[in-house]
Amino acid sequence: MYSIEKNLKAGVLLSLCLGLPSLALAEQPYRESVPVPNGLYTPAAASSDAKLTNTWQYWKDPAKLNTEFVGNAKNEWKLNWKFKDAPYNSDLHGGHLAQDRGEELYKGLNKSGEFANCLGAKNGNLKGLRLTYPHFDKAQGKVVALEGEIERCAAKRGMELEYGSYDNSAISVYVGAFSTGMPINLDVTKEPMKTAFERGEQTFHLKSGRFNMACATCHVMLVGENLRGQISTTHFGDVGHWPTYRSKDELQGLHVRFTECNRNSGTQPLKPGSQPYVDLEVFLTALTNGYPVSLPSTRD
């Protein structure tokens, strides 16, 4: 009897010694990240690109692009695709058609003014509404992005507008266009947006998939390099033209673009609207601080 008791106690002590550290290990799977260059994201603003690619100097003023760079294989990436935006590009494109479609859908949903209210527009005024996203919604207890609210508010009126669908993105283009020309200014210095920004930063730098690549692999480590016929551009100053009309005839929302990036780099994509994608959107929005919204837009 005595020796069984002693063995039991020894067994418990041994399990505790082995178990507690394993508990700690079990909660921390082994993952890798791309290091963040010192102070790169402080402040969170488009101008901080000066510390990464410094292409910021070429695209910071939409009215003053160096048009000699356009069509030049070595230099075009330095314009961060801004030559596709008005006033340099005055083509009619699918983004304009989407804006019309968005207007039609919006007006149908907003007959009683409820849809505008649900999206947070004061007195139905859409000017500047795009700039209030993403934000923390107290009632839902989470950070929400515009297209998530479009989906939710449309569902309240009995219409299905799946996150990332054409019609959802069309309303996003319509609503967003009321803020064209106005600079993004998302405050991520206070909670809860501060944590959302930090999670977005971590997600951007987290290696994943079969190639063990992070967003930051192509957009920080290899930004400006030739990657099989493409040159990746800076992730600063980019968010204000989404959703965009892609030349492959697709109206593409930001989260759908994330799924494309994920697939291209061998990572299992998540569904549009998943929290990591929302946090990425917070991160990229803050990294556009100081640069204006430009909708409708078109990209390659």
Added chain:
Amino acid sequence: MKKRDAIYLALAMACASAMSGPVFAADGIPPDAAYNPDGKNKTLWPQPVANSGKLKWNEHARDLSGWATLSYEDHRSIPKPQEVKLEGPLNGDAARGKAIAMNTAKGNCWACHAFPGDPQPGTGGGSLIGLKKEAYSDAKLYQQVWDPRVFKRKVAMPPAGAFGTLTDQEIRDVVAFLQTL
């Protein structure tokens, strides 16, 4: 059994089960993955359809679900840096190696590395044109392709062997091809 002994036993069992790791879905694939477990390639991607409030969900060309994702609910580990030994003679075929290295669906090495005869040379990694002059051994090249993290921890290059994207024979073929450059 005395009450005290029962408590000790329960504690021991609880610690033992904690040691076996967290309890998740059998395959660890997070719920927010765009994934159809009953599909052929399982991994899905969303395609907007003009004037529709619904997405068209397509099957991806391959199943990507086996590797860790960006989901907050993905608690899977990735393979740690793997040091490997080149066993036996190389037995690699340079022609097969070229078809692996310069093929987007296979090794896709040309995405980042410049090879002779490629009109769109990658600059993400070092140029491999004239690699001969570095006189790297088969064993060194084999380790680099299998898992370059062994030489440089934070390298951007994918670990083709450790992550299972190329087989051992395919890596031997790629090494044989690299030794001709």
